[in-house]
Amino acid sequence: MVAPSFFEKIAPYYDFLTRLFMMGTYNSTRERMLDEDTSQFTVLDLCCGTGYISNKIKAKKIVGFDRSDRMLSLNARTKRDNKVLIKGSVYHMPFAEAEFDRIYCSSASHEFGKFPQILDRCHQILKPGGKLVLFDIYQPQNPFLSLIMNTFVRYVVEHNIMWVHTKEEWHKILQKAGFRVEEMNVIRGLYIFIRAVRV
Ligand SMILES: C[S@@+](CC[C@H](N)C(=O)[O-])C[C@H]1O[C@@H](n2cnc3c(N)ncnc32)[C@H](O)[C@@H]1O
Numbered sequence: 001m002v003a004p005s006f007f008e009k010i011a012p013y014y015d016f017l018t019r020l021f022m023m024g025t026y027n028s029t030r031e032r033m034l035d036e037d038t039s040q041f042t043v044l045d046l047c048c049g050t051g052y053i054s055n056k057i058k059a060k061k062i063v064g065f066d067r068s069d070r071m072l073s074l075n076a077r078t079k080r081d082n083k084v085l086i087k088g089s090v091y092h093m094p095f096a097e098a099e100f101d102r103i104y105c106s107s108a109s110h111e112f113g114k115f116p117q118i119l120d121r122c123h124q125i126l127k128p129g130g131k132l133v134l135f136d137i138y139q140p141q142n143p144f145l146s147l148i149m150n151t152f153v154r155y156v157v158e159h160n161i162m163w164v165h166t167k168e169e170w171h172k173i174l175q176k177a178g179f180r181v182e183e184m185n186v187i188r189g190l191y192i193f194i195r196a197v198r199v
Pocket of ligand 1: 007047048050051066067068071088105107111
């Protein structure tokens with residue numbers, strides 16, 4: 001997990017840098033994550049940052065949750081009547097059991113060595129049949145892409161603080177936390193898109 005000060009420092013440049021890093025998939029990935037009618041749902045944007053999901057999704061209620069004041073204050077610039085922003089740590093999520101229909105987690109899972117623990121909590125706060133929609137970097141099997149992931153991405157982009165998983169590992173982690181994988185696809189060889197149902 002990166003030091004909390006990291007996102008405080010990069011917040012003003014975060015959206016610009018993310019667009020670059022996503023290699024032209026910034027909008028298409030979001031469209032894919034939001035490719036369903038969620039207008040009647042209560043949704044959680046976990047590690048919401050500046051609002052990649054929480055400022056676009058249609059929902060009855062959107063909760064954006066993050067620990068960075070600066071990322072949250074940028075997010076808050078977009079006013080939405082149905083949006084609530086809460087500051088806190090993913091290891092202490094202050095939500096009720098079965099509170100959410102959907103949980104979105106974009107570009108954040110790699111920050112956590114204990115992501116399975118976070119998934120267990122997601123399972124509790126999702127309604128049965130609710131879904132987790134996740135996008136992030138992953139651990140490619142292709143030797144060339146693996147080299148990029150474990151050199152440039154690991155050391156230059158993430159300062160050697162990242163945890164990434166192969167597709168097989170993701171399947172096991174999700175299954176263990178009580179999720180059934182509905183979709184799992186690799187994007188541009190470096191990113192993974194997952195939609196998983198809370199069983
Ligand atoms: C790479 S950004 C992703 C932001 C957004 N989801 C997106 O797709 O642009 C990761 C976010 O996770 C937040 N974060 C990191 N560790 C956290 C923790 N322990 N609890 C809550 N949020 C955390 C950071 O503050 C940051 O906003």
